[in-house]
Amino acid sequence: MSSSVPSSVLPPSPAPSTPRLGGPQRRYKLETEIVYTESPDQYRSSSVPIYQTATFKQASGSEMGEYDYTRSGNPTRTQLERHLAKIMNASRVLAVASGMSAMDVIARLLRPGDEVIAGDDLYGGTNRLLKYLATNGGIAVHHVDTTSISAVTEKLNDKTAMVLLESPTNPLIKICDIPTITKLVKDAAPNAIVAVDNTMLSPIAQNPLDFGVDIVYESATKFLSGHHDLMAGVIAVNDEQLAEKLFFTVNATGCGLAPFDCWLLLRGVKTLAIRFEKAQSNAQTVAEFLEGMGFKVRYPGLKSHPQYDLHWSMARGAGAVLSFETGSVEASERIVESARLWGISVSFGCVNSLISMPCKMSHASIDPKVRAERALPEDLIRLCVGIEDASDLVDDLKHALFQAGVLKADPTSC
Ligand SMILES: Cc1ncc(COP(=O)(O)O)c(C=O)c1O
Numbered sequence: 059m060s061s062s063v064p065s066s067v068l069p070p071s072p073a074p075s076t077p078r079l080g081g082p083q084r085r086y087k088l089e090t091e092i093v094y095t096e097s098p099d100q101y102r103s104s105s106v107p108i109y110q111t112a113t114f115k116q117a118s119g120s121e122m123g124e125y126d127y128t129r130s131g132n133p134t135r136t137q138l139e140r141h142l143a144k145i146m147n148a149s150r151v152l153a154v155a156s157g158m159s160a161m162d163v164i165a166r167l168l169r170p171g172d173e174v175i176a177g178d179d180l181y182g183g184t185n186r187l188l189k190y191l192a193t194n195g196g197i198a199v200h201h202v203d204t205t206s207i208s209a210v211t212e213k214l215n216d217k218t219a220m221v222l223l224e225s226p227t228n229p230l231i232k233i234c235d236i237p238t239i240t241k242l243v244k245d246a247a248p249n250a251i252v253a254v255d256n257t258m259l260s261p262i263a264q265n266p267l268d269f270g271v272d273i274v275y276e277s278a279t280k281f282l283s284g285h286h287d288l289m290a291g292v293i294a295v296n297d298e299q300l301a302e303k304l305f306f307t308v309n310a311t312g313c314g315l316a317p318f319d320c321w322l323l324l325r326g327v328k329t330l331a332i333r334f335e336k337a338q339s340n341a342q343t344v345a346e347f348l349e350g351m352g353f354k355v356r357y358p359g360l361k362s363h364p365q366y367d368l369h370w371s372m373a374r375g376a377g378a379v380l381s382f383e384t385g386s387v388e389a390s391e392r393i394v395e396s397a398r399l400w401g402i403s404v405s406f407g408c409v410n411s412l413i414s415m416p417c418k419m420s421h422a423s424i425d426p427k428v429r430a431e432r433a434l435p436e437d438l439i440r441l442c443v444g445i446e447d448a449s450d451l452v453d454d455l456k457h458a459l460f461q462a463g464v465l466k467a468d469p470t471s472c
Protein backbone atom coordinates (compact mmCIF):
# COMPACT_ATOMS: atom_id res chain seq x y z
CA MET A 59 0.00 0.00 0.00
CA SER A 60 1.29 3.49 -0.82
CA SER A 61 1.88 6.06 1.93
CA SER A 62 -0.95 8.56 2.16
CA VAL A 63 -0.77 12.03 0.65
CA PRO A 64 -1.43 15.14 2.76
CA SER A 65 -5.11 15.96 2.78
CA SER A 66 -4.23 19.55 1.88
CA VAL A 67 -3.95 18.43 -1.76
CA LEU A 68 -7.50 17.10 -1.80
CA PRO A 69 -10.24 19.23 -3.36
CA PRO A 70 -12.95 20.45 -0.96
CA SER A 71 -14.17 17.56 1.12
CA PRO A 72 -17.65 16.29 0.38
CA ALA A 73 -20.60 17.29 2.49
CA PRO A 74 -24.06 15.93 1.86
CA SER A 75 -26.08 18.01 -0.58
CA THR A 76 -29.24 17.49 1.36
CA PRO A 77 -32.19 19.64 2.38
CA ARG A 78 -31.11 19.10 5.99
CA LEU A 79 -28.29 21.62 5.42
CA GLY A 80 -29.42 24.73 7.26
CA GLY A 81 -32.69 22.98 8.07
CA PRO A 82 -33.88 20.20 10.35
CA GLN A 83 -31.50 17.25 10.78
CA ARG A 84 -33.55 14.95 8.65
CA ARG A 85 -32.53 12.22 6.25
CA TYR A 86 -35.15 11.90 3.54
CA LYS A 87 -35.98 8.73 1.62
CA LEU A 88 -33.40 7.82 -1.05
CA GLU A 89 -35.86 8.69 -3.85
CA THR A 90 -36.10 12.20 -2.40
CA GLU A 91 -32.41 12.69 -1.66
CA ILE A 92 -31.53 11.53 -5.17
CA VAL A 93 -33.33 14.41 -6.88
CA TYR A 94 -32.31 17.08 -4.39
CA THR A 95 -29.08 18.92 -5.12
CA GLU A 96 -27.81 22.17 -3.74
CA SER A 97 -25.26 24.22 -5.60
CA PRO A 98 -23.11 26.99 -4.13
CA ASP A 99 -23.60 28.89 -7.41
CA GLN A 100 -23.67 32.68 -6.98
CA TYR A 101 -26.87 32.94 -9.09
CA ARG A 102 -28.52 29.99 -7.30
CA SER A 103 -28.82 28.17 -10.62
CA SER A 104 -31.11 25.15 -10.42
CA SER A 105 -28.80 23.06 -12.57
CA VAL A 106 -25.20 22.82 -11.39
CA PRO A 107 -23.05 24.88 -13.82
CA ILE A 108 -20.51 23.14 -16.03
CA TYR A 109 -17.11 24.54 -15.11
CA GLN A 110 -15.63 23.82 -18.52
CA THR A 111 -12.18 24.97 -17.64
CA ALA A 112 -8.79 23.31 -17.27
CA THR A 113 -7.31 25.97 -14.99
CA PHE A 114 -8.31 28.39 -12.20
CA LYS A 115 -6.56 31.70 -11.64
CA GLN A 116 -4.80 32.35 -8.37
CA ALA A 117 -4.74 35.61 -6.43
CA SER A 118 -0.95 35.39 -6.26
CA GLY A 119 1.80 32.88 -6.90
CA SER A 120 1.71 31.69 -3.31
CA GLU A 121 -2.05 31.74 -2.65
CA MET A 122 -4.10 28.92 -4.11
CA GLY A 123 -7.88 28.98 -4.22
CA GLU A 124 -10.08 25.91 -3.82
CA TYR A 125 -9.12 24.73 -7.30
CA ASP A 126 -6.08 25.19 -9.51
CA TYR A 127 -6.35 22.54 -12.26
CA THR A 128 -9.25 20.34 -13.32
CA ARG A 129 -7.22 17.14 -13.15
CA SER A 130 -6.88 17.83 -9.41
CA GLY A 131 -10.41 19.07 -8.85
CA ASN A 132 -13.28 20.88 -10.52
CA PRO A 133 -16.44 22.38 -8.96
CA THR A 134 -18.82 20.41 -11.21
CA ARG A 135 -17.04 17.19 -10.26
CA THR A 136 -17.14 18.11 -6.58
CA GLN A 137 -20.90 18.66 -6.78
CA LEU A 138 -21.37 15.28 -8.44
CA GLU A 139 -19.12 13.53 -5.93
CA ARG A 140 -20.93 15.15 -2.97
CA HIS A 141 -24.27 14.12 -4.37
CA LEU A 142 -23.16 10.53 -5.00
CA ALA A 143 -21.56 10.31 -1.54
CA LYS A 144 -24.95 11.18 -0.08
CA ILE A 145 -26.85 8.50 -1.99
CA MET A 146 -24.16 5.82 -1.61
CA ASN A 147 -23.86 6.35 2.18
CA ALA A 148 -20.19 7.16 1.66
CA SER A 149 -18.02 9.82 3.23
CA ARG A 150 -16.27 10.29 -0.08
CA VAL A 151 -16.89 9.46 -3.72
CA LEU A 152 -14.47 9.88 -6.60
CA ALA A 153 -15.82 10.24 -10.14
CA VAL A 154 -13.55 8.89 -12.86
CA ALA A 155 -13.49 8.30 -16.60
CA SER A 156 -15.11 4.85 -16.70
CA GLY A 157 -15.93 1.80 -14.62
CA MET A 158 -12.65 0.21 -15.71
CA SER A 159 -10.83 3.36 -14.71
CA ALA A 160 -12.39 3.00 -11.23
CA MET A 161 -11.16 -0.59 -11.11
CA ASP A 162 -7.70 0.52 -12.26
CA VAL A 163 -7.50 3.15 -9.50
CA ILE A 164 -8.47 0.51 -6.93
CA ALA A 165 -6.03 -2.06 -8.38
CA ARG A 166 -3.16 0.41 -7.91
CA LEU A 167 -3.46 -0.24 -4.17
CA LEU A 168 -1.92 -3.66 -4.92
CA ARG A 169 1.79 -4.46 -4.76
CA PRO A 170 3.80 -7.32 -6.31
CA GLY A 171 3.40 -10.45 -4.19
CA ASP A 172 -0.16 -9.53 -3.18
CA GLU A 173 -3.00 -11.99 -3.73
CA VAL A 174 -6.49 -11.18 -4.98
CA ILE A 175 -9.59 -13.32 -4.67
CA ALA A 176 -12.21 -12.65 -7.33
CA GLY A 177 -15.25 -14.40 -8.76
CA ASP A 178 -15.19 -17.05 -11.45
CA ASP A 179 -18.09 -15.21 -13.06
CA LEU A 180 -17.38 -11.53 -13.53
CA TYR A 181 -17.40 -8.81 -16.15
CA GLY A 182 -14.99 -9.61 -19.01
CA GLY A 183 -13.12 -6.30 -18.71
CA THR A 184 -12.50 -6.87 -15.00
CA ASN A 185 -11.19 -10.33 -15.80
CA ARG A 186 -8.91 -8.78 -18.45
CA LEU A 187 -7.42 -6.23 -16.03
CA LEU A 188 -6.90 -8.89 -13.35
CA LYS A 189 -5.20 -11.12 -15.92
CA TYR A 190 -2.94 -8.21 -16.91
CA LEU A 191 -1.97 -7.69 -13.25
CA ALA A 192 -1.32 -11.41 -12.82
CA THR A 193 0.82 -11.52 -15.97
CA ASN A 194 2.69 -8.24 -15.55
CA GLY A 195 2.25 -7.04 -11.99
CA GLY A 196 3.38 -10.01 -9.91
CA ILE A 197 -0.08 -10.40 -8.40
CA ALA A 198 -1.67 -13.82 -7.85
CA VAL A 199 -5.36 -13.85 -8.74
CA HIS A 200 -7.61 -16.66 -7.53
CA HIS A 201 -10.93 -16.93 -9.37
CA VAL A 202 -13.40 -18.83 -7.20
CA ASP A 203 -17.13 -19.45 -7.06
CA THR A 204 -18.07 -16.62 -4.69
CA THR A 205 -21.45 -18.21 -3.98
CA SER A 206 -19.47 -20.70 -1.87
CA ILE A 207 -18.16 -19.21 1.38
CA SER A 208 -15.68 -22.06 1.76
CA ALA A 209 -14.32 -21.51 -1.77
CA VAL A 210 -13.49 -17.94 -0.75
CA THR A 211 -12.09 -18.74 2.70
CA GLU A 212 -9.88 -21.56 1.34
CA LYS A 213 -7.91 -18.95 -0.61
CA LEU A 214 -7.65 -16.43 2.25
CA ASN A 215 -4.16 -16.05 3.70
CA ASP A 216 -1.84 -13.33 4.98
CA LYS A 217 -0.95 -12.34 1.41
CA THR A 218 -4.57 -11.65 0.54
CA ALA A 219 -4.67 -7.92 -0.24
CA MET A 220 -8.03 -7.69 -1.97
CA VAL A 221 -11.30 -9.58 -2.31
CA LEU A 222 -13.26 -8.39 -5.30
CA LEU A 223 -16.95 -9.24 -5.44
CA GLU A 224 -19.82 -8.75 -7.87
CA SER A 225 -23.35 -9.52 -6.73
CA PRO A 226 -25.27 -10.22 -8.90
CA THR A 227 -22.46 -11.31 -11.19
CA ASN A 228 -22.28 -10.39 -14.84
CA PRO A 229 -23.56 -12.38 -16.74
CA LEU A 230 -24.59 -15.47 -14.71
CA ILE A 231 -26.45 -13.43 -12.06
CA LYS A 232 -24.86 -15.36 -9.18
CA ILE A 233 -25.32 -13.90 -5.71
CA CYS A 234 -22.66 -13.88 -3.02
CA ASP A 235 -23.05 -13.29 0.70
CA ILE A 236 -21.32 -9.89 0.95
CA PRO A 237 -21.72 -9.36 4.76
CA THR A 238 -20.50 -12.86 5.68
CA ILE A 239 -17.56 -12.81 3.28
CA THR A 240 -16.59 -9.33 4.50
CA LYS A 241 -16.60 -10.46 8.13
CA LEU A 242 -14.54 -13.56 7.35
CA VAL A 243 -12.01 -11.53 5.36
CA LYS A 244 -11.68 -8.94 8.13
CA ASP A 245 -11.09 -11.73 10.68
CA ALA A 246 -8.59 -13.70 8.60
CA ALA A 247 -6.77 -10.94 6.71
CA PRO A 248 -7.47 -7.64 8.50
CA ASN A 249 -5.45 -5.54 6.03
CA ALA A 250 -7.21 -6.92 2.97
CA ILE A 251 -9.54 -4.60 1.09
CA VAL A 252 -13.02 -5.87 0.26
CA ALA A 253 -14.18 -4.15 -2.92
CA VAL A 254 -17.63 -4.64 -4.43
CA ASP A 255 -18.62 -3.87 -8.01
CA ASN A 256 -22.23 -2.74 -7.51
CA THR A 257 -22.89 -1.89 -11.16
CA MET A 258 -25.66 -4.48 -11.60
CA LEU A 259 -27.88 -2.98 -8.90
CA SER A 260 -26.81 0.64 -8.30
CA PRO A 261 -27.28 2.35 -4.92
CA ILE A 262 -31.03 2.38 -5.39
CA ALA A 263 -31.18 -1.39 -4.80
CA GLN A 264 -28.07 -2.29 -2.82
CA ASN A 265 -25.49 -0.48 -0.76
CA PRO A 266 -22.55 -2.75 0.09
CA LEU A 267 -20.83 -0.04 2.18
CA ASP A 268 -23.60 -0.69 4.71
CA PHE A 269 -22.26 -4.26 5.05
CA GLY A 270 -18.81 -3.02 6.07
CA VAL A 271 -16.98 -3.42 2.76
CA ASP A 272 -14.12 -1.00 2.15
CA ILE A 273 -14.81 0.10 -1.40
CA VAL A 274 -17.86 0.13 -3.63
CA TYR A 275 -17.34 0.98 -7.26
CA GLU A 276 -19.68 1.14 -10.20
CA SER A 277 -19.63 1.67 -13.90
CA ALA A 278 -21.73 4.83 -13.99
CA THR A 279 -22.00 4.24 -17.73
CA LYS A 280 -24.89 1.94 -16.72
CA PHE A 281 -27.80 2.63 -14.32
CA LEU A 282 -26.37 5.73 -12.62
CA SER A 283 -26.40 7.74 -15.86
CA GLY A 284 -29.02 5.64 -17.61
CA HIS A 285 -28.91 6.86 -21.21
CA HIS A 286 -25.72 5.42 -22.71
CA ASP A 287 -24.52 8.89 -23.54
CA LEU A 288 -21.41 8.93 -21.37
CA MET A 289 -18.69 6.75 -19.87
CA ALA A 290 -18.02 7.15 -16.15
CA GLY A 291 -17.00 5.27 -13.04
CA VAL A 292 -17.50 6.02 -9.36
CA ILE A 293 -15.58 4.87 -6.29
CA ALA A 294 -17.21 5.20 -2.85
CA VAL A 295 -15.47 4.76 0.51
CA ASN A 296 -15.93 5.62 4.15
CA ASP A 297 -12.30 5.57 5.26
CA GLU A 298 -10.63 8.95 4.77
CA GLN A 299 -7.10 7.52 4.54
CA LEU A 300 -8.20 5.12 1.85
CA ALA A 301 -9.97 8.00 0.09
CA GLU A 302 -6.71 9.96 0.09
CA LYS A 303 -4.78 7.07 -1.45
CA LEU A 304 -7.40 6.63 -4.15
CA PHE A 305 -7.58 10.38 -4.81
CA PHE A 306 -3.78 10.44 -5.11
CA THR A 307 -4.04 7.97 -8.01
CA VAL A 308 -6.92 9.85 -9.65
CA ASN A 309 -4.88 13.07 -9.57
CA ALA A 310 -1.59 11.41 -10.46
CA THR A 311 -2.96 9.50 -13.43
CA GLY A 312 -5.49 12.12 -14.58
CA CYS A 313 -8.55 9.91 -14.82
CA GLY A 314 -10.98 12.27 -13.03
CA LEU A 315 -14.29 12.64 -14.85
CA ALA A 316 -14.44 15.63 -17.23
CA PRO A 317 -16.78 18.53 -16.28
CA PHE A 318 -19.35 17.96 -19.02
CA ASP A 319 -19.62 14.25 -18.22
CA CYS A 320 -19.97 15.13 -14.51
CA TRP A 321 -22.86 17.38 -15.43
CA LEU A 322 -24.49 14.70 -17.61
CA LEU A 323 -24.11 12.12 -14.85
CA LEU A 324 -25.54 14.46 -12.23
CA ARG A 325 -28.53 15.06 -14.49
CA GLY A 326 -28.97 11.36 -15.26
CA VAL A 327 -28.75 10.14 -11.69
CA LYS A 328 -31.73 12.24 -10.61
CA THR A 329 -34.07 9.90 -12.51
CA LEU A 330 -32.36 6.72 -11.28
CA ALA A 331 -35.14 5.71 -8.88
CA ILE A 332 -37.94 5.94 -11.39
CA ARG A 333 -35.93 4.42 -14.27
CA PHE A 334 -34.77 1.53 -12.10
CA GLU A 335 -38.25 0.80 -10.78
CA LYS A 336 -39.77 0.61 -14.27
CA ALA A 337 -36.89 -1.37 -15.79
CA GLN A 338 -37.02 -3.82 -12.88
CA SER A 339 -40.75 -4.31 -13.15
CA ASN A 340 -40.33 -4.97 -16.90
CA ALA A 341 -37.49 -7.41 -16.16
CA GLN A 342 -39.73 -9.35 -13.77
CA THR A 343 -42.41 -9.64 -16.48
CA VAL A 344 -39.85 -10.77 -19.06
CA ALA A 345 -38.21 -13.25 -16.67
CA GLU A 346 -41.58 -14.81 -15.79
CA PHE A 347 -42.50 -15.02 -19.48
CA LEU A 348 -39.25 -16.81 -20.38
CA GLU A 349 -39.47 -19.14 -17.39
CA GLY A 350 -43.04 -19.92 -18.37
CA MET A 351 -41.72 -20.87 -21.82
CA GLY A 352 -39.48 -23.48 -20.15
CA PHE A 353 -36.12 -21.68 -20.36
CA LYS A 354 -33.55 -21.79 -17.54
CA VAL A 355 -33.72 -18.14 -16.52
CA ARG A 356 -31.24 -16.48 -14.15
CA TYR A 357 -32.88 -13.56 -12.35
CA PRO A 358 -33.06 -12.89 -8.59
CA GLY A 359 -36.68 -11.80 -8.91
CA LEU A 360 -37.61 -15.43 -9.61
CA LYS A 361 -38.20 -17.80 -6.69
CA SER A 362 -36.27 -20.41 -8.67
CA HIS A 363 -33.04 -18.42 -8.28
CA PRO A 364 -30.72 -20.58 -6.13
CA GLN A 365 -29.74 -17.63 -3.91
CA TYR A 366 -33.16 -15.93 -3.87
CA ASP A 367 -33.35 -15.50 -0.07
CA LEU A 368 -29.74 -14.40 0.23
CA HIS A 369 -30.25 -11.79 -2.49
CA TRP A 370 -33.30 -10.30 -0.79
CA SER A 371 -31.48 -10.23 2.57
CA MET A 372 -29.03 -7.74 1.01
CA ALA A 373 -30.89 -5.98 -1.79
CA ARG A 374 -34.01 -3.89 -2.22
CA GLY A 375 -34.61 -4.99 -5.80
CA ALA A 376 -33.76 -7.64 -8.37
CA GLY A 377 -32.34 -5.29 -10.98
CA ALA A 378 -33.01 -5.28 -14.70
CA VAL A 379 -30.45 -7.72 -16.09
CA LEU A 380 -31.27 -11.38 -16.63
CA SER A 381 -29.82 -14.20 -18.66
CA PHE A 382 -31.12 -17.46 -20.06
CA GLU A 383 -29.92 -20.43 -22.04
CA THR A 384 -31.51 -21.92 -25.13
CA GLY A 385 -29.50 -25.14 -25.44
CA SER A 386 -27.97 -24.15 -28.79
CA VAL A 387 -25.58 -21.37 -29.84
CA GLU A 388 -27.23 -21.24 -33.27
CA ALA A 389 -30.73 -20.87 -31.78
CA SER A 390 -29.45 -18.09 -29.49
CA GLU A 391 -27.89 -16.30 -32.47
CA ARG A 392 -31.16 -16.54 -34.39
CA ILE A 393 -33.15 -15.18 -31.43
CA VAL A 394 -30.78 -12.24 -30.93
CA GLU A 395 -30.79 -11.41 -34.63
CA SER A 396 -34.58 -11.66 -34.91
CA ALA A 397 -35.26 -9.15 -32.16
CA ARG A 398 -36.52 -5.82 -33.48
CA LEU A 399 -37.13 -3.77 -30.36
CA TRP A 400 -34.27 -5.19 -28.32
CA GLY A 401 -31.04 -3.59 -29.53
CA ILE A 402 -28.08 -5.91 -30.11
CA SER A 403 -25.58 -4.14 -27.92
CA VAL A 404 -23.22 -4.57 -25.00
CA SER A 405 -23.86 -2.73 -21.74
CA PHE A 406 -26.95 -2.41 -19.56
CA GLY A 407 -28.75 0.02 -17.28
CA CYS A 408 -30.00 2.14 -20.15
CA VAL A 409 -33.56 3.33 -20.78
CA ASN A 410 -33.83 1.10 -23.86
CA SER A 411 -33.72 -2.69 -23.83
CA LEU A 412 -30.72 -4.62 -25.08
CA ILE A 413 -30.04 -8.21 -26.05
CA SER A 414 -26.61 -9.80 -26.28
CA MET A 415 -24.61 -13.01 -26.26
CA PRO A 416 -21.95 -12.45 -23.57
CA CYS A 417 -19.50 -15.04 -24.94
CA LYS A 418 -19.40 -13.22 -28.28
CA MET A 419 -19.68 -9.68 -26.93
CA SER A 420 -19.10 -8.40 -23.36
CA HIS A 421 -17.13 -11.48 -22.27
CA ALA A 422 -15.37 -12.27 -25.57
CA SER A 423 -12.08 -11.10 -24.03
CA ILE A 424 -12.11 -14.13 -21.73
CA ASP A 425 -10.24 -16.99 -23.38
CA PRO A 426 -12.78 -19.58 -24.71
CA LYS A 427 -10.93 -22.30 -22.78
CA VAL A 428 -11.27 -20.31 -19.54
CA ARG A 429 -14.93 -19.63 -20.29
CA ALA A 430 -15.45 -23.38 -20.64
CA GLU A 431 -13.53 -24.14 -17.42
CA ARG A 432 -15.72 -21.61 -15.60
CA ALA A 433 -18.89 -23.09 -17.14
CA LEU A 434 -19.97 -19.91 -18.90
CA PRO A 435 -22.56 -21.20 -21.40
CA GLU A 436 -21.75 -20.21 -24.98
CA ASP A 437 -25.47 -20.09 -25.80
CA LEU A 438 -26.24 -17.68 -22.95
CA ILE A 439 -28.43 -14.72 -23.93
CA ARG A 440 -28.33 -11.67 -21.68
CA LEU A 441 -31.28 -9.30 -21.59
CA CYS A 442 -30.77 -5.80 -20.24
CA VAL A 443 -34.25 -4.51 -19.73
CA GLY A 444 -35.25 -0.90 -20.29
CA ILE A 445 -38.28 1.22 -19.50
CA GLU A 446 -40.44 0.56 -22.57
CA ASP A 447 -43.92 -0.95 -22.37
CA ALA A 448 -43.57 -4.46 -20.91
CA SER A 449 -46.03 -6.07 -23.34
CA ASP A 450 -44.12 -4.66 -26.33
CA LEU A 451 -40.92 -6.20 -24.96
CA VAL A 452 -42.56 -9.60 -24.43
CA ASP A 453 -44.23 -9.46 -27.88
CA ASP A 454 -40.89 -8.73 -29.51
CA LEU A 455 -39.30 -11.67 -27.70
CA LYS A 456 -42.18 -13.93 -28.78
CA HIS A 457 -41.63 -12.79 -32.34
CA ALA A 458 -37.87 -13.41 -32.09
CA LEU A 459 -38.41 -16.88 -30.57
CA PHE A 460 -40.85 -17.74 -33.35
CA GLN A 461 -38.55 -16.43 -36.08
CA ALA A 462 -35.71 -18.45 -34.58
CA GLY A 463 -37.83 -21.59 -34.71
CA VAL A 464 -37.80 -21.96 -30.92
CA LEU A 465 -41.47 -21.05 -30.46
CA LYS A 466 -43.66 -23.19 -32.67
CA ALA A 467 -46.91 -21.20 -32.77
CA ASP A 468 -46.93 -17.87 -34.62
CA PRO A 469 -47.38 -15.30 -31.81
CA THR A 470 -49.37 -13.00 -34.11
CA SER A 471 -52.05 -15.70 -34.34
CA CYS A 472 -52.39 -15.94 -30.50
C1 LIG B 1 -20.11 -5.23 -13.83
C2 LIG B 1 -19.26 -4.25 -14.61
N1 LIG B 1 -18.28 -3.61 -13.98
C3 LIG B 1 -17.50 -2.73 -14.62
C4 LIG B 1 -17.68 -2.44 -15.95
C5 LIG B 1 -16.76 -1.48 -16.62
O1 LIG B 1 -17.42 -0.25 -16.84
P1 LIG B 1 -17.08 0.75 -18.04
O2 LIG B 1 -17.55 0.13 -19.30
O3 LIG B 1 -17.81 2.00 -17.65
O4 LIG B 1 -15.61 0.92 -18.05
C6 LIG B 1 -18.71 -3.09 -16.65
C7 LIG B 1 -18.97 -2.87 -18.08
O5 LIG B 1 -18.26 -2.33 -18.86
C8 LIG B 1 -19.50 -4.02 -15.96
O6 LIG B 1 -20.47 -4.69 -16.57
Ligand SMILES: N[C@@H](CCSC[C@H](N)C(=O)O)C(=O)O
Binds near residue numbers: 183405420
Ligand atom coordinates in the same frame (compact mmCIF):
# COMPACT_ATOMS: atom_id res chain seq x y z
N1 LIG C 1 -15.45 -4.21 -26.29
C1 LIG C 1 -15.70 -3.94 -24.90
C2 LIG C 1 -16.94 -4.65 -24.45
C3 LIG C 1 -17.64 -3.87 -23.39
S1 LIG C 1 -18.85 -4.79 -22.51
C4 LIG C 1 -19.70 -3.55 -21.59
C5 LIG C 1 -20.51 -4.02 -20.43
N2 LIG C 1 -19.76 -4.10 -19.24
C6 LIG C 1 -21.29 -5.27 -20.59
O1 LIG C 1 -21.21 -6.17 -19.73
O2 LIG C 1 -22.03 -5.37 -21.56
C7 LIG C 1 -14.50 -4.41 -24.11
O3 LIG C 1 -13.68 -5.15 -24.64
O4 LIG C 1 -14.36 -4.02 -22.96
